[in-house]
Amino acid sequence: xxxxxxxxxxxxxxxxxxxxxxxxxxxxxxxxxxxxxxxxxxxxxxxxxxxxxxxxxxxxxxxxxxxxxxxxxxxxxxxxxxxxxxxxxxxxxxxxxxxxxxxxxxxxxxxxxxxxxxxxxxxxxxxxxxxxxxxxxxxxxxxxxxxxxxxxxxxxxxxxxxxxxxxxxxxxxxxxxxxxxxxxxxxxxxxxxxxxxxxxxxxxxxxxxxxxxxxxxxxxxxxxxxxxxxxxxxxxxxxxxxxxxxxxxxxxxxxxxxxxxxxxxxxxxxxxxxxxxxxxxxxxxxxxxxxxxxxxxxxxxxxxxxxxxxxxxxxxxxxxxxxxxxxxxxxxxxxxxxxxxxxxxxxxxxxxxxxxxx
Numbered sequence: 001x002x003x004x005x006x007x008x009x010x011x012x013x014x015x016x017x018x019x020x021x022x023x024x025x026x027x028x029x030x031x032x033x034x035x036x037x038x039x040x041x042x043x044x045x046x047x048x049x050x051x052x053x054x055x056x057x058x059x060x061x062x063x064x065x066x067x068x069x070x071x072x073x074x075x076x077x078x079x080x081x082x083x084x085x086x087x088x089x090x091x092x093x094x095x096x097x098x099x100x101x102x103x104x105x106x107x108x109x110x111x112x113x114x115x116x117x118x119x120x121x122x123x124x125x126x127x128x129x130x131x132x133x134x135x136x137x138x139x140x141x142x143x144x145x146x147x148x149x150x151x152x153x154x155x156x157x158x159x160x161x162x163x164x165x166x167x168x169x170x171x172x173x174x175x176x177x178x179x180x181x182x183x184x185x186x187x188x189x190x191x192x193x194x195x196x197x198x199x200x201x202x203x204x205x206x207x208x209x210x211x212x213x214x215x216x217x218x219x220x221x222x223x224x225x226x227x228x229x230x231x232x233x234x235x236x237x238x239x240x241x242x243x244x245x246x247x248x249x250x251x252x253x254x255x256x257x258x259x260x261x262x263x264x265x266x267x268x269x270x271x272x273x274x275x276x277x278x279x280x281x282x283x284x285x286x287x288x289x290x291x292x293x294x295x296x297x298x299x300x301x302x303x304x305x306x307x308x309x310x311x312x313x314x315x316x317x318x319x320x321x322x323x324x325x326x327x328x329x330x331x332x333x334x335x336x337x338x339x340x341x342x343x344x345x346x347x348x349x350x351x352x353x354x355x356x357x358x
Contacts, residue, residue, distance in 0.1 A: 002029045006057055008046060009069035011035040014278045018243070019069040019091075021194070025216065026097045028065060032057050039070035044080040045090075051083055058084045067094055071246075074126035092119055092246050095216075099249075102216050107168050114161040115252035117154055124151050169258065184225070185348045186234045188260040190290075191269030192282035193240030196305045200269060200331035201237035204341075209237065216240060221259045229345040236263065243285040250292060261293040264351055265344065266300045272317070272328070273309035279317055301347075302326040303340065308333050 005028035009019040016033065023030045034054050036046050044051045045068055054066060065087050066080065072090040081088040089097070096116055103109045189197045198211040205224040216239065223236045236259045250257065260266055268286055270279060283302075290300065302323050304314050308330040318326055327343060329336030 002027060003064040004029050004031045004062060005065045005067050006030075006032040006034065006054060006061075006063045007067050007069065008034045008036060008039070008054065010039065011037060014275075014281060015069065017278075019067070022069075022091070022094050022098065023067055026094050026101065028067065030067075032061055032063060039068070040072060040076070043076060044083065045070065045072050045076045046080075051080060054080075055084045058086055065089060067091075074123040077123075091244065092249075095242070095245075095249065098216050110161060110164055110168065111252045114158065114165055115249050117158045117161065118248040118252065119246075121151070121154055121158065124154055165252070184232060184234050185264040185351065186223075186236065186259075186262070187265045187267060187344065187348075188221075188236045188238055188263035189267045189269060190238045190260050190286070191240060191267075191303075191305075192271065192286055193242050195240065195269040195271045195282070196331045197240060197269050198237055200267070200303075200305065200329070201235060203331050203334060203337060204235055216242075223259070228341050228348075231345060231348060233344070233348065236260075241286045241289045243281055245285075245289065247292075250289065257293055260290070261295055264299070265347055266290065266295055267303050267340075268300050269303045269305050269331075271306050272304040272314055273306040276317060276320070280321060283317075283321055283323075301343070304328045305331050308335060 005023050007016075007019050007023060007030050009015050016035075020030050034046075034050065034057065036050055039045055042048070046054070057063065058066065063084075063086060066084055066089070068080070068088060068090045070091055072080075072088070077088050077090065096112070096119055099108075099112045099115065103112045189201050191197050193216055196211070198209050201207060201222070201224075202209055202211065205226050207222070207224055209222060221236045221238045223234050225232055225234050227233070238259050239253060239257065268290070270282055270286070272279070274282065287297075287300075290297075304310075304317075304326050307314065307328045314326070314328055317323070327336065327340050329340055331337075
């Protein structure tokens with residue numbers, strides 16, 4: 001049964017749309033909304049008056065969960081939940097729930113578990129302080145000093161999971177070295193969540209992977225080989241990006257995201273049918289994440305997808321964001337794909353010539 005959720009977010013239409021999308025992807029039904037210009041600043045994340053408003057809506061509409069579209073600490077979460085008498089989850093917790101729902105491979109499940117522990121660890125410290133001061137009774141049924149033991153146990157679990165994730169990274173490293181020795185070039189398809197990455201992957205490789213279905217449909221990368229103008233190329237469908245993605249989530253998924261950071265070429269896919277301001281947020285969020293991963297802009301091809309729905313906005317966005325020679329396609333209809341393959345072939349030939357020369 002779908003739980004009814006009340007969303008608390010910034011007064012911005014794009015933020016509202018993304019918050020609703022995340023809630024739905026996690027299995028919630030957004031039935032009420034409260035907007036606030038400043039979030040996370042007070043003892044409940046919102047002012048007392050606004051918190052009272054939230055509490056009243058929760059009672060009147062039978063809300064099951066309050067979803068807060070920003071980061072909350074343990075104290076703020078507890079205070080708001082105590083007032084509303086329902087569970088409160090912040091943006092990071094919601095994203096983790098989506099990741100847990102989408103994780104299908106052993107690798108993805110490992111990484112989700114590590115991210116969950118990294119989310120809980122600072123909050124556990126906060127809960128220890130609250131338990132010792134008597135502010136948070138019944139902390140998992142543990143006594144005040146037993147909580148310290150719980151925190152130490154969490155730290156050990158984090159260390160164990162990090163070692164396991166490193167082992168996965170090592171295995172991927174072996175696979176990459178084998179590819180390099182075979183002279184294979186790699187192309188990573190990435191971009192903002194919901195931009196059509198899996199649809200493009202299917203179009204280029206002939207695969208039938210599930211596309212759409214909300215945020216973070218792809219968590220573990222899928223790699224397939226394709227011949228482009230006589231050259232064997234490996235395409236990888238990778239996890240999508242999102243604005244305000246916590247650093248520890250990027251860190252937890254490093255082994256997956258290395259498919260992006262070590263690729264010969266990165267196709268940065270963007271939904272050209274979006275309004276200009278939303279498109280700009282998506283582009284800038286993706287470029288920031290790629291920079292964190294150490295991807296040089298010279299290896300990034302910006303791809304405007306869904307041009308069958310957005311004829312007029314492409315030139316404007318190219319000028320506004322100073323995007324160098326973007327490629328316009330429709331992964332759904334196939335429009336522009338021959339030009340994309342031609343550009344890729346030319347670029348990969350140049351890269352191979354440079355490698356041979358050195």
